[in-house]
Amino acid sequence: MEATLDMKIGNIKIDGKLFLAPMADVTNLAFRMLCKKHGAALTYSEMVSADAVLRGNVRTTYLGLSCEEEKPFAIQLFGNSVDTISTAAMIVEEKYSPDIIDLNFGCPANVLVKDGSGSALLDFPKKVYDIVSDVCKKVDVPVTAKVRVLNNMKKTLDIARIIEEAGACAITVHGRTQAQQYAGKAEHEYARMIKKELSIPVIANGDIVDGLSAKQVLHHTGCEALMIGRAAIGDPHIFTEIAHFLHTGEQLRTDERAQRVADFKEYMRLLELYGLEAYVDIRMHAQWFTRGIKGGRHIRQGISSTREKRSIIQLIESMCEQLPDMATNNDFHGN
Ligand SMILES: Cc1cc2nc3c(=O)[nH]c(=O)nc-3n(C[C@H](O)[C@H](O)[C@H](O)COP(=O)(O)O)c2cc1C
Known part of the structure; x- marks a missing residue:
């Protein structure tokens, strides 16, 4: 049986270890609230373009929308320039009061990668450092980062250390490389090694689809929390099912x-x-x-x-x- 330990991301207390992943076109406020109702301890907005925030793009208003009952919740930003991301972070902090600002270093979509955003930034560790440290300086809320793994352990550990040194309060590790996109299996050995190296909370992500996979990944990695993406799409009840399994070791029987x-x-x-x-x-x-x-x-x-x-x-x-x-x-x- 898994004990439920409270964890903190920066000064934010998180009551549980199952998080809803940021997902474009999926994790709007209504969907996030449904996942909260089923036990998601932390929810993330879909990625929000830092450039669009600066332009005052109308769609970003809907992306940043939250409500008091959703707390704690995170807004995720993506972009390719230190100044743009930092300025956008200050704007969203002021306008939407998120509990956490998450930085996207994981998206493998061509349109972002070509633009030097998302997972493309992982090839530029100094820039990753500059982005994280500058955002940390400019906002009061805790800053976190979400990464994909690189094609070897050393490079992946290096980037994770850089993110911690730059001031991030937690890191999410999706155990696939940019080239893999969504193919193959997520490799959780990376999250395990990062957890051993870093002092900040590490959140394991990738292919957690039920109670058993959740238990195995928690056990293997020793991570503080798990982030669940595709398995929650159309099935927010997955959070209740996984929590039940972690607590009792048994499958929840539901219609x-x-x-x-x-x-x-x-x-x-x-x-x-x-x-x-x-x-x-x-x-x-x-x-x-x-x-x-x-x-x-x-x-x-x-x-x-x-x-x-x-x-x-x-x-x-x-x-x-x-x-x-x-x-x-x-x-x-x-x-
Ligand atoms: C439809 C969809 C949209 C996504 N959008 C984002 C996003 O906006 N930001 C992000 O960091 N990751 C995004 N991801 C990646 C997920 O957050 C997650 O890392 C990935 O799906 C692996 O987790 P899973 O195996 O539990 O789905 C997206 C994934 C999907 C399937």
Whole structure:
């Protein structure tokens, strides 16, 4: 049985060890609140462009949106220049009051890499140092970093040490290289070695999909926390399931179809409550909530041919009525 130890990131107390990963087009305020309800101890906004913050881009308002009940929550920034990222960090701190500002050194998407942002920065350790240390100087909230691993242990440990020396209060390690994108298996040996080397909390990320994988990664790495990404898409209840397994060593028995329907309806309610419907592709999210459910393909076909929110909800509700046995598989392979 895993003990629940409180941890701190800087001065922020975190009540639990399961974090929701930042995910573009997924982790809006409504989705994050749903994951909080299911036990996510810390939630992250999707990555926000530092340039867009400086331009006052309207979409960033929705990305930074949070509410008191969400606390603690982190805003993640990406960019390629020390000044731009630091200035953006000051703006988001002032405007959205996040508890933590996270810096993206992990995104492998071409559009960011070509621009020298995200995981491209890992090839420039001095610049990583300058970004982290400057942001730490300019904001009061704790600053954290999220990295991918490099293609050898020494380089990965070097960059992790640099991030700590520059003043970061925690580091998340996604155990894949930039070149791997989302292919292959996450290698958690890197997180284990970083945990041994560093004094700040280390958060392990990659392929944590259920209680067993969570337990194995915690045990193997000794990390303070785990970050869960794709397994939560369309299935925020994963946090409850994993927490139950870590606490009792047993699988939680739930009617998964009924749970998904209830969660989807709650998600729709929260999107409306926070005024986010116009920003979110509801059909895409509806498709995700039927993933891994036997017969879900049939529902997804229906969803793709309707635009009306009420009809989408009805289709999702019909999952409980029509379908026989369900089986789950974590078949989501992200962006
Ligand atoms: C749809 C999608 C969007 C993502 N967007 C971001 C992002 O905005 N910032 C970030 O640091 N990582 C992003 N990631 C990477 C995840 O945070 C996470 O590191 C990765 O999915 C591995 O964890 P998992 O195996 O639990 O999914 C994204 C991943 C997916 C699938």
